[in-house]
Amino acid sequence: MVLSRFAPAPTGFLHLGHVVNAIYVWGLARAAGGRVLLRMEDHDRIRCRPEYESSILDDLAWLGFEPDDGLHPLLRQSDRGDVYRDALDRLRRAHHVYACECSRKHIAGERYDGFCRDRGLTDGSGRGLRVRVGSGVETFDDLLLGVMEHEPAGQCGDLLLRDRDGNWTYQFAVTVDDMMQGITDVIRGEDLASSTGRQLRLRLMLGGAGRPHFTHHPLILKPGGEKLSKSAADTGVRELRQSGLTPEDVIGRAAAAVGLIGQFTPVAAHRVADFFRDSPRGGRIHRASSR
Numbered sequence: 001m002v003l004s005r006f007a008p009a010p011t012g013f014l015h016l017g018h019v020v021n022a023i024y025v026w027g028l029a030r031a032a033g034g035r036v037l038l039r040m041e042d043h044d045r046i047r048c049r050p051e052y053e054s055s056i057l058d059d060l061a062w063l064g065f066e067p068d069d070g071l072h073p074l075l076r077q078s079d080r081g082d083v084y085r086d087a088l089d090r091l092r093r094a095h096h097v098y099a100c101e102c103s104r105k106h107i108a109g110e111r112y113d114g115f116c117r118d119r120g121l122t123d124g125s126g127r128g129l130r131v132r133v134g135s136g137v138e139t140f141d142d143l144l145l146g147v148m149e150h151e152p153a154g155q156c157g158d159l160l161l162r163d164r165d166g167n168w169t170y171q172f173a174v175t176v177d178d179m180m181q182g183i184t185d186v187i188r189g190e191d192l193a194s195s196t197g198r199q200l201r202l203r204l205m206l207g208g209a210g211r212p213h214f215t216h217h218p219l220i221l222k223p224g225g226e227k228l229s230k231s232a233a234d235t236g237v238r239e240l241r242q243s244g245l246t247p248e249d250v251i252g253r254a255a256a257a258v259g260l261i262g263q264f265t266p267v268a269a270h271r272v273a274d275f276f277r278d279s280p281r282g283g284r285i286h287r288a289s290s291r
């Protein structure tokens with residue numbers, strides 16, 4: 001059974017980029033007879049706000065995308081400190097987890113050079129936690145991007161699990177949540193494709209059996225080629241609602257923006273599986289799910 005998740009971060013309002021993700025998540029899951037869970041990725045306590053969360057839930061309901069287990073209880077990463085601490089303890093038993101006091105400024109680029117690995121620092125405030133990442137390549141067959149190879153140690157070095165402010169990192173929280181919720185299909189934007197190798201490695205280090213299938217889908221790009229971020233007049237769902245558009249208009253607009261339809265036509269949330277049912281992509285997720 002395909003089980004996927006829609007996992008917004010309440011750091012802003014819902015925009016067309018989220019709608020594209022919802023189309024792929026619900027569409028691919030439904031086309032395979034599968035289910036969708038909702039998860040609030042509010043691990044960043046500084047940037048997340050309750051008013052964003054309630055607005056996201058409201059817009060999602062208005063669009064017609066319904067999570068299969070409902071919203072009660074709503075799974076929030078901010079409620080899962082105990083779960084992440086347990087996972088951290090599990091990692092500590094088999095791997096080298098160490099405190100790191102390097103600030104982002106001290107780390108040139110994306111890769112951490114292991115400066116604190118053998119310094120024997122004690123855990124404490126103002127210090128993050130990392131796990132040593134060994135060499136080796138992680139390979140996966142992305143539904144849309146094809147076979148990809150990542151080498152986590154070369155790409156990012158030892159992984160940050162908790163940052164210097166005490167926040168669990170995206171990579172760690174997502175890996176633990178996907179494992180514990182039994183997610184079979186991770187469906188997200190192409191901007192997150194590069195995270196996949198390190199999440200697969202972390203899963204392995206946490207003793208995870210099996211691994212999910214990955215689908216990284218196209219993003220809506222602004223005319224300048226940058227990706228959409230915060231809500232704006234022409235892309236924010238609440239602004240589009242206020243301008244009189246229907247849910248079908250908004251979903252159709254998002255589908256057209258990433259080429260799922262040749263030109264705009266209204267699409268209802270319960271019809272998004274039609275994009276994938278008879279396509280080679282839908283067929284592939286079908287076969288993957290029956291493995």
Ligand SMILES: [Zn+2]
Pocket residue numbers: 099100101102114115116117
């Ligand atoms: Zn360090």
